[in-house]
Amino acid sequence: MKIARIFRGGNKVNIFSLENEWLILEKYSWMEVSEIFLNKGEIESLIRKGKGTKVEVNLENEVTPPVIGNPQKIIGVGLNYMDHIKETGRTVSGEPIFFAKFSNALAGNNEIIPINISWNVDYEGELGVILGKKARNLTEREAEEAIGGFFVANDLSARYMQYLTSQFLLGKTPDKFFPNGPIIVTLDEVPNYQNLKIRTYVNGELRQDGNTSQMIYKVPYLISYLSKYMTLYPGDVISTGTPSGVIAGYPEGKRLWLKGGDSVVVELESLGKLKNRLDQI
Secondary structure (H helix, E strand, O other): OOEEEEOOOOOOEEEEEEEEEEEEOOOOOOOOOHOOOHHHHHHHHHHHOOOOEEEOOOOOOOOOOOOOOOOOEEEEEEOOOOHHHHHHOOOOOOEEEEEEEEHHHEOOOEEEEOOOOHHHHHOOEEEEEEOOOOOOOOOOOHHOOOOEEEEEEEOOOOHHHHHHOOHHHHOOOOOEEEEEOOEEEEEHHHHOOOOOOEEEOOOOOEEEEEEEEEEOOOOOHHHHHHOOHHHHHHEEEEEOOOOOOOHOOOOOOHHHOOOOEEEEEEEEEOEEEEEEEEEEE
Protein backbone atom coordinates (compact mmCIF):
# COMPACT_ATOMS: atom_id res chain seq x y z
CA MET A 1 0.00 0.00 0.00
CA LYS A 2 1.06 3.56 -0.65
CA ILE A 3 0.22 6.39 1.72
CA ALA A 4 0.39 10.10 0.95
CA ARG A 5 -0.76 13.34 2.52
CA ILE A 6 -2.11 16.28 0.56
CA PHE A 7 -3.54 19.72 1.19
CA ARG A 8 -7.21 20.07 0.33
CA GLY A 9 -9.30 23.05 1.39
CA GLY A 10 -6.56 24.15 3.78
CA ASN A 11 -6.55 20.78 5.55
CA LYS A 12 -4.10 17.88 5.57
CA VAL A 13 -5.76 14.78 4.16
CA ASN A 14 -4.48 11.20 4.03
CA ILE A 15 -4.86 9.35 0.74
CA PHE A 16 -4.19 5.71 -0.09
CA SER A 17 -3.42 3.57 -3.12
CA LEU A 18 -3.01 -0.12 -3.92
CA GLU A 19 -2.65 0.36 -7.68
CA ASN A 20 -2.44 3.60 -9.63
CA GLU A 21 -5.41 5.62 -8.39
CA TRP A 22 -5.52 7.47 -5.10
CA LEU A 23 -8.47 7.31 -2.74
CA ILE A 24 -9.74 9.27 0.24
CA LEU A 25 -11.20 7.01 2.93
CA GLU A 26 -13.37 9.21 5.13
CA LYS A 27 -12.77 7.17 8.29
CA TYR A 28 -9.00 7.45 7.88
CA SER A 29 -8.60 10.78 6.13
CA TRP A 30 -7.60 12.68 9.28
CA MET A 31 -5.87 9.89 11.20
CA GLU A 32 -2.31 10.28 12.42
CA VAL A 33 0.18 8.34 10.32
CA SER A 34 1.24 6.39 13.42
CA GLU A 35 -2.29 4.94 13.66
CA ILE A 36 -2.61 4.06 9.99
CA PHE A 37 -0.29 1.07 10.30
CA LEU A 38 -2.41 -0.32 13.12
CA ASN A 39 -5.41 -0.30 10.74
CA LYS A 40 -3.59 -1.36 7.56
CA GLY A 41 -5.69 -4.51 7.00
CA GLU A 42 -9.00 -2.69 7.17
CA ILE A 43 -7.75 0.16 4.97
CA GLU A 44 -6.62 -2.27 2.27
CA SER A 45 -9.96 -4.10 2.49
CA LEU A 46 -11.89 -0.85 2.00
CA ILE A 47 -9.77 0.03 -1.02
CA ARG A 48 -10.35 -3.38 -2.63
CA LYS A 49 -14.09 -2.98 -2.08
CA GLY A 50 -14.01 0.42 -3.75
CA LYS A 51 -15.27 2.22 -0.66
CA GLY A 52 -13.05 5.28 -1.10
CA THR A 53 -13.49 8.50 -3.07
CA LYS A 54 -11.13 8.89 -6.00
CA VAL A 55 -8.98 12.01 -5.85
CA GLU A 56 -6.92 13.56 -8.62
CA VAL A 57 -3.40 14.37 -7.44
CA ASN A 58 -0.08 15.30 -8.98
CA LEU A 59 2.29 14.40 -6.18
CA GLU A 60 5.37 15.18 -8.26
CA ASN A 61 4.41 18.84 -8.57
CA GLU A 62 2.12 19.54 -5.61
CA VAL A 63 3.31 21.01 -2.35
CA THR A 64 2.50 18.29 0.17
CA PRO A 65 2.65 18.06 3.97
CA PRO A 66 5.41 15.95 5.53
CA VAL A 67 4.30 12.41 4.70
CA ILE A 68 5.45 11.06 8.07
CA GLY A 69 3.12 13.34 10.02
CA ASN A 70 4.50 14.42 13.38
CA PRO A 71 6.53 11.50 14.77
CA GLN A 72 7.53 11.21 18.40
CA LYS A 73 11.12 10.47 17.38
CA ILE A 74 13.22 11.39 14.33
CA ILE A 75 16.51 9.50 14.61
CA GLY A 76 19.32 10.04 12.13
CA VAL A 77 22.15 7.62 11.44
CA GLY A 78 25.60 9.05 10.78
CA LEU A 79 28.38 7.52 8.69
CA ASN A 80 26.48 4.44 7.50
CA TYR A 81 28.05 4.17 4.02
CA MET A 82 31.75 3.33 3.68
CA ASP A 83 32.34 5.62 0.67
CA HIS A 84 30.81 8.51 2.63
CA ILE A 85 33.10 7.77 5.58
CA LYS A 86 36.12 7.82 3.27
CA GLU A 87 35.14 11.05 1.49
CA THR A 88 34.77 12.91 4.78
CA GLY A 89 38.03 11.59 6.20
CA ARG A 90 36.34 9.77 9.07
CA THR A 91 36.82 6.23 10.36
CA VAL A 92 34.40 3.42 11.18
CA SER A 93 33.46 3.75 14.84
CA GLY A 94 32.52 0.12 15.44
CA GLU A 95 29.07 1.18 16.66
CA PRO A 96 26.24 3.00 14.86
CA ILE A 97 26.23 6.79 15.30
CA PHE A 98 22.85 8.32 16.06
CA PHE A 99 21.58 11.89 16.34
CA ALA A 100 18.19 13.55 16.67
CA LYS A 101 16.11 15.88 14.60
CA PHE A 102 13.02 17.60 16.00
CA SER A 103 9.55 18.21 14.59
CA ASN A 104 10.43 21.79 13.55
CA ALA A 105 12.69 20.19 10.89
CA LEU A 106 9.75 18.56 9.09
CA ALA A 107 8.92 19.70 5.55
CA GLY A 108 7.05 18.22 2.63
CA ASN A 109 7.61 17.64 -1.05
CA ASN A 110 8.07 20.84 -3.10
CA GLU A 111 8.21 22.88 0.09
CA ILE A 112 10.69 25.78 0.13
CA ILE A 113 13.49 25.38 2.67
CA PRO A 114 14.87 28.55 4.32
CA ILE A 115 18.66 28.60 4.68
CA ASN A 116 21.40 30.99 5.72
CA ILE A 117 24.39 30.87 3.39
CA SER A 118 26.78 31.19 6.36
CA TRP A 119 25.57 27.80 7.65
CA ASN A 120 27.34 25.81 4.88
CA VAL A 121 24.23 23.83 3.98
CA ASP A 122 24.64 20.34 2.49
CA TYR A 123 22.24 17.71 1.12
CA GLU A 124 22.03 14.07 2.24
CA GLY A 125 19.70 11.82 0.27
CA GLU A 126 18.53 8.96 2.47
CA LEU A 127 16.18 6.00 2.84
CA GLY A 128 13.69 6.80 5.57
CA VAL A 129 12.07 4.08 7.67
CA ILE A 130 8.85 4.52 9.64
CA LEU A 131 7.89 2.10 12.39
CA GLY A 132 4.56 0.30 12.13
CA LYS A 133 4.70 -1.50 15.47
CA LYS A 134 6.06 -0.96 18.96
CA ALA A 135 9.68 -2.09 19.21
CA ARG A 136 11.44 -2.94 22.45
CA ASN A 137 14.32 -5.43 22.88
CA LEU A 138 13.77 -6.94 19.44
CA THR A 139 15.93 -9.39 17.54
CA GLU A 140 16.79 -8.41 13.98
CA ARG A 141 14.11 -10.78 12.64
CA GLU A 142 11.51 -9.24 14.94
CA ALA A 143 12.78 -5.78 14.02
CA GLU A 144 11.99 -6.30 10.34
CA GLU A 145 8.42 -7.17 11.27
CA ALA A 146 8.16 -3.82 13.07
CA ILE A 147 8.81 -1.83 9.88
CA GLY A 148 5.75 0.04 8.69
CA GLY A 149 7.16 1.42 5.45
CA PHE A 150 9.75 3.49 3.65
CA PHE A 151 10.00 7.01 2.28
CA VAL A 152 12.46 9.39 0.64
CA ALA A 153 14.27 11.76 3.00
CA ASN A 154 16.79 14.57 2.73
CA ASP A 155 18.83 14.94 5.91
CA LEU A 156 19.80 18.53 5.21
CA SER A 157 22.83 19.52 7.28
CA ALA A 158 24.28 22.87 8.28
CA ARG A 159 27.93 21.81 8.33
CA TYR A 160 29.20 24.96 10.09
CA MET A 161 27.10 24.26 13.19
CA GLN A 162 27.41 20.49 12.88
CA TYR A 163 31.19 20.58 13.27
CA LEU A 164 31.41 23.62 15.55
CA THR A 165 31.36 21.25 18.55
CA SER A 166 31.44 17.47 19.03
CA GLN A 167 27.62 17.39 18.98
CA PHE A 168 25.76 17.35 15.64
CA LEU A 169 22.45 18.71 16.93
CA LEU A 170 22.46 22.39 15.86
CA GLY A 171 23.59 21.47 12.37
CA LYS A 172 20.90 18.86 11.92
CA THR A 173 17.63 20.37 13.03
CA PRO A 174 17.11 23.93 11.76
CA ASP A 175 13.57 24.63 10.56
CA LYS A 176 12.49 22.41 7.64
CA PHE A 177 15.80 20.52 7.51
CA PHE A 178 14.10 17.12 7.20
CA PRO A 179 11.97 17.23 4.05
CA ASN A 180 10.30 13.90 3.31
CA GLY A 181 7.83 12.30 0.95
CA PRO A 182 5.83 12.44 -1.15
CA ILE A 183 4.75 8.86 -0.29
CA ILE A 184 5.24 6.06 2.21
CA VAL A 185 5.36 2.60 0.68
CA THR A 186 4.61 -0.25 3.08
CA LEU A 187 7.11 -3.02 3.78
CA ASP A 188 5.24 -5.68 1.80
CA GLU A 189 5.66 -3.63 -1.40
CA VAL A 190 9.40 -3.02 -0.93
CA PRO A 191 10.90 -6.45 -0.17
CA ASN A 192 14.21 -5.35 -1.72
CA TYR A 193 14.62 -2.31 0.54
CA GLN A 194 18.30 -3.16 1.05
CA ASN A 195 18.93 -2.98 -2.68
CA LEU A 196 17.47 0.32 -3.86
CA LYS A 197 19.19 2.89 -6.03
CA ILE A 198 19.45 6.30 -4.38
CA ARG A 199 20.42 9.45 -6.25
CA THR A 200 20.57 13.15 -5.40
CA TYR A 201 20.54 15.97 -7.95
CA VAL A 202 21.34 19.66 -7.42
CA ASN A 203 19.97 21.93 -10.16
CA GLY A 204 19.71 18.85 -12.37
CA GLU A 205 23.32 17.72 -11.78
CA LEU A 206 23.80 14.22 -10.37
CA ARG A 207 25.68 14.47 -7.06
CA GLN A 208 24.97 11.20 -5.26
CA ASP A 209 24.60 7.80 -6.90
CA GLY A 210 24.48 4.97 -4.39
CA ASN A 211 22.53 1.92 -3.32
CA THR A 212 21.02 0.97 0.03
CA SER A 213 22.92 -2.33 -0.24
CA GLN A 214 26.02 -0.29 0.68
CA MET A 215 24.80 0.39 4.22
CA ILE A 216 27.21 -0.74 6.91
CA TYR A 217 24.39 -1.22 9.42
CA LYS A 218 21.27 -2.63 7.76
CA VAL A 219 17.76 -1.51 8.67
CA PRO A 220 16.76 -4.45 10.94
CA TYR A 221 20.04 -4.12 12.82
CA LEU A 222 19.46 -0.40 13.41
CA ILE A 223 15.95 -1.00 14.74
CA SER A 224 17.09 -3.90 16.93
CA TYR A 225 20.03 -1.89 18.28
CA LEU A 226 17.92 1.15 19.16
CA SER A 227 15.20 -1.01 20.71
CA LYS A 228 17.69 -2.24 23.30
CA TYR A 229 17.97 1.29 24.70
CA MET A 230 14.60 2.92 24.04
CA THR A 231 11.07 1.96 23.11
CA LEU A 232 10.22 2.78 19.51
CA TYR A 233 6.56 3.44 18.70
CA PRO A 234 4.48 3.32 15.52
CA GLY A 235 5.24 6.48 13.57
CA ASP A 236 8.80 6.84 14.87
CA VAL A 237 11.30 7.50 12.10
CA ILE A 238 14.86 6.43 11.36
CA SER A 239 16.81 8.14 8.56
CA THR A 240 19.39 5.54 7.63
CA GLY A 241 22.40 7.54 6.44
CA THR A 242 23.66 8.90 3.14
CA PRO A 243 25.99 7.57 0.42
CA SER A 244 29.00 9.45 -0.92
CA GLY A 245 28.76 12.62 -2.97
CA VAL A 246 27.91 15.22 -0.33
CA ILE A 247 29.48 18.68 -0.54
CA ALA A 248 31.44 18.07 2.68
CA GLY A 249 33.26 15.29 0.83
CA TYR A 250 34.70 17.64 -1.79
CA PRO A 251 38.20 19.14 -1.37
CA GLU A 252 37.92 22.22 0.83
CA GLY A 253 38.53 24.68 -1.99
CA LYS A 254 35.81 23.13 -4.16
CA ARG A 255 32.95 23.06 -1.68
CA LEU A 256 30.12 25.10 -3.17
CA TRP A 257 27.52 24.98 -0.41
CA LEU A 258 23.83 25.12 -1.22
CA LYS A 259 22.44 28.60 -1.77
CA GLY A 260 19.12 30.33 -2.25
CA GLY A 261 17.45 29.32 -5.51
CA ASP A 262 19.06 25.87 -5.65
CA SER A 263 16.83 22.89 -6.35
CA VAL A 264 17.55 19.54 -4.68
CA VAL A 265 15.91 16.29 -5.82
CA VAL A 266 16.39 12.99 -4.01
CA GLU A 267 15.27 9.95 -6.00
CA LEU A 268 14.86 6.50 -4.48
CA GLU A 269 13.98 3.42 -6.49
CA SER A 270 10.40 2.23 -5.80
CA LEU A 271 9.72 5.30 -3.61
CA GLY A 272 9.73 8.23 -6.03
CA LYS A 273 11.28 11.69 -5.94
CA LEU A 274 11.48 14.31 -3.21
CA LYS A 275 11.88 17.85 -4.54
CA ASN A 276 12.71 21.03 -2.65
CA ARG A 277 13.94 24.50 -3.47
CA LEU A 278 16.08 26.54 -1.10
CA ASP A 279 15.46 30.16 -0.18
CA GLN A 280 18.02 32.52 1.37
CA ILE A 281 16.94 34.10 4.67
